[in-house]
Amino acid sequence: MLASILASGLAAGAIYALVGVTYNTMFSTSRVMSFTAGQLAMLGGVFGSLFTLKLGMPLIAGFALTLMLCAIIGVITEYVAVRPVLKSLDQHLYVLSTLAVALMIQQVTAIKWGTEPQPFPKLIGWGSGVWDEKFWLPVVACAVTILALEYLYRRTLVGRAFLAIAEDNFAARALGLPERNLRIISYALAGVIGGVAGFSGGELLLAFFANGALLNFYGFVPVALGGLGNNRGAIIGGLALGLFQQAANFLVGGIFSSVAVFTLFIVVLLMAPQGLFGASTARRV
Amino acid sequence: MTAVATDPPRDDIRAAQAAWPHLLPFAAVLAAALVLPWIGNDYWALIGTRMAIYWVLVSGLNLVVGFAGHLAIGYVALLALGAYTTSVLVAGNVLPALPVFVALPVAACVGALFGVIVGLPALRLRTFYFAMSTLGFATIVTQIALAWQSVTGGGIGISGPEFPAPFNTAWGFYALCIAIAAFTTWISANVGRSRFGRALIALRDAEVAAEATGISKPRALIAIFLLAGALAAVAGGLFASLQTYITPDAFTFDLSVLFFIAILIGGRGSILGPMLGTIILTILPEFAAPLAAWSTFLYAVLLLLIVLVMPGGIAALMDVRNRRPLASNRAILPRAAALAGIMRGRAGGRALRLRGIALSFGNVRAIDGLDLDVAPGQIHGLIGPNGSGKTTTLNVISGYYAAKGGTMILGDEALAPGEPVRRAASGIARTFQTPRVIGEASVLENVMIGGSIDGTASFVEALLALPRNRNDERRIAAKARALLAVVGLEALAEVRADRLQHSELRFIEIARALMLDPDFLLLDEPAAGLSNDEIARLAELIKAIGARGIGVLLVEHHADLIFEICDYVTVLNLGRTLAAGTPAEIRIHKEVVSAYLGG
Numbered sequence: 007m008l009a010s011i012l013a014s015g016l017a018a019g020a021i022y023a024l025v026g027v028t029y030n031t032m033f034s035t036s037r038v039m040s041f042t043a044g045q046l047a048m049l050g051g052v053f054g055s056l057f058t059l060k061l062g063m064p065l066i067a068g069f070a071l072t073l074m075l076c077a078i079i080g081v082i083t084e085y086v087a088v089r090p091v092l093k094s095l096d097q098h099l100y101v102l103s104t105l106a107v108a109l110m111i112q113q114v115t116a117i118k119w120g121t122e123p124q125p126f127p128k129l130i131g132w133g134s135g136v137w138d139e140k141f142w143l144p145v146v147a148c149a150v151t152i153l154a155l156e157y158l159y160r161r162t163l164v165g166r167a168f169l170a171i172a173e174d175n176f177a178a179r180a181l182g183l184p185e186r187n188l189r190i191i192s193y194a195l196a197g198v199i200g201g202v203a204g205f206s207g208g209e210l211l212l213a214f215f216a217n218g219a220l221l222n223f224y225g226f227v228p229v230a231l232g233g234l235g236n237n238r239g240a241i242i243g244g245l246a247l248g249l250f251q252q253a254a255n256f257l258v259g260g261i262f263s264s265v266a267v268f269t270l271f272i273v274v275l276l277m278a279p280q281g282l283f284g285a286s287t288a289r290r291v
Numbered sequence: 292m293t294a295v296a297t298d299p300p301r302d303d304i305r306a307a308q309a310a311w312p313h314l315l316p317f318a319a320v321l322a323a324a325l326v327l328p329w330i331g332n333d334y335w336a337l338i339g340t341r342m343a344i345y346w347v348l349v350s351g352l353n354l355v356v357g358f359a360g361h362l363a364i365g366y367v368a369l370l371a372l373g374a375y376t377t378s379v380l381v382a383g384n385v386l387p388a389l390p391v392f393v394a395l396p397v398a399a400c401v402g403a404l405f406g407v408i409v410g411l412p413a414l415r416l417r418t419f420y421f422a423m424s425t426l427g428f429a430t431i432v433t434q435i436a437l438a439w440q441s442v443t444g445g446g447i448g449i450s451g452p453e454f455p456a457p458f459n460t461a462w463g464f465y466a467l468c469i470a471i472a473a474f475t476t477w478i479s480a481n482v483g484r485s486r487f488g489r490a491l492i493a494l495r496d497a498e499v500a501a502e503a504t505g506i507s508k509p510r511a512l513i514a515i516f517l518l519a520g521a522l523a524a525v526a527g528g529l530f531a532s533l534q535t536y537i538t539p540d541a542f543t544f545d546l547s548v549l550f551f552i553a554i555l556i557g558g559r560g561s562i563l564g565p566m567l568g569t570i571i572l573t574i575l576p577e578f579a580a581p582l583a584a585w586s587t588f589l590y591a592v593l594l595l596l597i598v599l600v601m602p603g604g605i606a607a608l609m610d611v612r613n614r615r616p617l618a619s620n621r622a623i624l625p626r627a628a629a630l631a632g633i634m635r636g637r638a639g640g641r642a643l644r645l646r647g648i649a650l651s652f653g654n655v656r657a658i659d660g661l662d663l664d665v666a667p668g669q670i671h672g673l674i675g676p677n678g679s680g681k682t683t684t685l686n687v688i689s690g691y692y693a694a695k696g697g698t699m700i701l702g703d704e705a706l707a708p709g710e711p712v713r714r715a716a717s718g719i720a721r722t723f724q725t726p727r728v729i730g731e732a733s734v735l736e737n738v739m740i741g742g743s744i745d746g747t748a749s750f751v752e753a754l755l756a757l758p759r760n761r762n763d764e765r766r767i768a769a770k771a772r773a774l775l776a777v778v779g780l781e782a783l784a785e786v787r788a789d790r791l792q793h794s795e796l797r798f799i800e801i802a803r804a805l806m807l808d809p810d811f812l813l814l815d816e817p818a819a820g821l822s823n824d825e826i827a828r829l830a831e832l833i834k835a836i837g838a839r840g841i842g843v844l845l846v847e848h849h850a851d852l853i854f855e856i857c858d859y860v861t862v863l864n865l866g867r868t869l870a871a872g873t874p875a876e877i878r879i880h881k882e883v884v885s886a887y888l889g890g
Contacts, residue, residue, distance in 0.1 A: 109591035
């Protein structure tokens with residue numbers, strides 16, 4: 007049983023972590039938490055199933071096309087729901103505007119794709135049992151994404167510009183960084199990361215329109231635990247959440263695992279409102 | 292108070308006349324609801340009942356979303372909770388079967404409890420977190436309803452409660468739901484117009500100022516979450532009866548979206564707007580049957596449009612009064628003499644003593660062992676270069692920062708460090724460097740915020756508009772009007788505060804602070820942005836405040852003002868006292884002149 011808990015926990019955790027990173031990627035350049043994060047991951051699964059199973063495309067082509075479409079949807083989100091409300095960030099209108107876009111995505115998927123979970127194809131076919139690819143694939147995808155992001159942030163100019171904007175938006179703009187373009191790129195990047203999460207987790211979660219709302223919540227929990235914008239916190243939080251949830255699932259049953267996650271979420275927020283790895287609040291008066 | 296109190300009967304008549312235009316639309320909606328049985332068929336009974344049930348939930352949720360500004364997007368979960376609780380209790384598959392009129396209040400209690408649990412994150416964190424916790428709750432309630440088959444019937448479902456005669460016919464049940472909806476409208480309007488409703492709006496738009504007037508966020512919010520949860524659960528019980536049979540599928544997220552968007556279409560801080568929003572959104576799919584599948588998509592589009600194009604919603608459209616232009620040449624003409632009739636005079640009183648206050652931000656010592664005495668009735672100027680710790684000192688006194696060392700003593704009681712909410716009760720009021728007023732509320736309401744801790748009625752009394760609450764309201768409003776006259780803004784009492792000029796906001800803040808009848812008034816750069824005439828009037832006002840025995844601590848950059856009105860001046864530099872003395876001594880103090888005044 008321990009092996010099952012570990013395998014399914016790490017797999018689910020890796021998906022949550024990736025959704026968490028999706029949130030953070032959008033947050034870092036815009037200070038906006040977007041409800042589309044979970045929907046992007048949902049679309050990763052739906053597009054993947056559509057292209058590779060329904061339309062029978064080659065794996066690589068289907069994967070690339072999925073990521074491209076997710077990136078486009080990320081950029082559309084930026085144009086439609088983020089940019090218009092950035093001026094009055096303190097009114098938190100982004101909660102509503104991104105929710106609206108997320109609902110549109112979900113509704114269109116429900117109508118065009120169907121409300122039943124649909125299968126996701128086997129991608130590689132290595133391993134069985136607890137070593138089944140549906141368990142290790144998300145973990146590998148998560149690890150690769152982290153490494154790629156680390157490379158991006160540490161070794162490339164664009165990545166450093168991201169960091170600069172996340173650190174101090176005004177100073178970065180004063181230095182002449184193209185803040186708007188970087189924001190668009192970051193939303194495209196978030197789309198890609200969400201797409202990777204959904205694609206790699208497709209066999210585990212299936213191609214199902216309701217995954218969006220589910221992943222919105224389960225992906226946000228690690229962000230809340232780890233502190234907004236903190237990728238390391240999101241990864242640790244995501245994996246911990248996956249293990250916690252699956253352990254509860256195996257030990258006390260399915261209903262109570264979601265209750266346990268919800269309770270954990272509320273308790274941590276009350277005890278450490280800024281997250282376990284987060285920074286303290288800004289000046290108020 | 293004698294000068295304030297007008298003839299109560301005349302006051303009542305005037306209030307009733309002023310209330311009519313507000314009540315008329317509600318009366319019209321109610322009339323339409325009462326006429327419906329004579330002109331509609333059973334199908335309309337169904338639609339009408341559904342509307343009424345949704346409104347029972349939305350009227351509570353409106354206080355959370357519209358008034359308190361917390362974005363609760365998953366309230367369908369509480370609807371489901373109420374529906375299942377009522378159905379299970381009436382069916383008796385867990386406990387002995389209960390009559391439906393007993394089960395419904397029980398469900399209300401369960402709903403109230405979970406309303407608070409879901410709301411807990413909102414006590415410490417805003418917006419996205421609370422939205423997420425309600426969303427998460429919605430997800431798990433559906434999962435539990437599906438999985439807990441022995442109680443909820445799982446995916447097969449459970450039959451809803453049946454109401455006894457005469458409520459078991461379509462129109463009988465309609466009448467019951469309309470009656471409950473009318474009642475919830477009344478109580479939510481009562482809360483909205485009471486000091487509790489104002490406190491919610493204050494916490495939403497000017498949280499820091501709300502704390503300074505003694506409004507406790509947890510208390511205000513928990514009361515509202517209890518109410519909203521209870522109303523949602525009652526709506527759930529009625530909903531289950533209307534459906535006759537409930538499964539988890541009946542509680543889709545689309546419903547949540549409908550509730551939520553009805554409020555936003557209606558407009559924040561309004562009761563009528565969300566009510567019309569609920570009616571419109573319930574009818575809309577009936578007129579466009581082919582679009583039924585796309586209804587959520589349409590709601591989402593509507594939501595985006597509202598956010599981007601019309602953030603005020605229906606309420607802003609209907610608010611004709613606030614579109615009339617204001618006189619552009621208006622002047623603030625304070626009548627400081629009238630203060631005597633409003634503020635109690637103080638003889639002796641308590642002194643405020645600071646000893647050895649120290650506070651660092653990282654490696655920067657913002658305040659470095661500061662001693663400060665403010666005597667009752669003394670106007671004490673606090674000046675110094677930028678970054679010398681003036682505002683920080685005010686923030687330490689009013690509790691926004693907890694000093695790392697030193698003591699603060701007021702009279703003979705020590706002031707606890709931190710805890711800004713308790714300062715109002717200690718008799719310390721303040722204004723802010725950037726005026727913190729509620730733009731969407733009227734000037735009068737903004738001033739009335741200052742009287743929040745003055746109320747004697749409990750939340751339940753406010754809910755039912757009992758006499759004690761009505762007295763509170765009358766008293767607070769009269770005092771606020773009187774103080775607006777003192778600061779010279781009574782002509783603007785009914786105007787939305789965000790339409791005022793910057794200088795007027797500064798005077799509103801002073802009136803709000805005086806509502807507390809404080810022993811000490813902390814003014815943070817009250818003259819910033821004022822014209823010379825206005826500064827002169829401000830000076831008169833501050834002197835009159837001091838003359839009532841109120842100690843005034845004044846942070847200011849206008850040296851002329853300071854030297855004109857202060858009894859005593861403390862000069863800060865780098866968090867330390869550079870000099871202290873009478874204005875005459877300070878004006879010629881060598882270090883002060885070279886470090887700050889120039890010359």
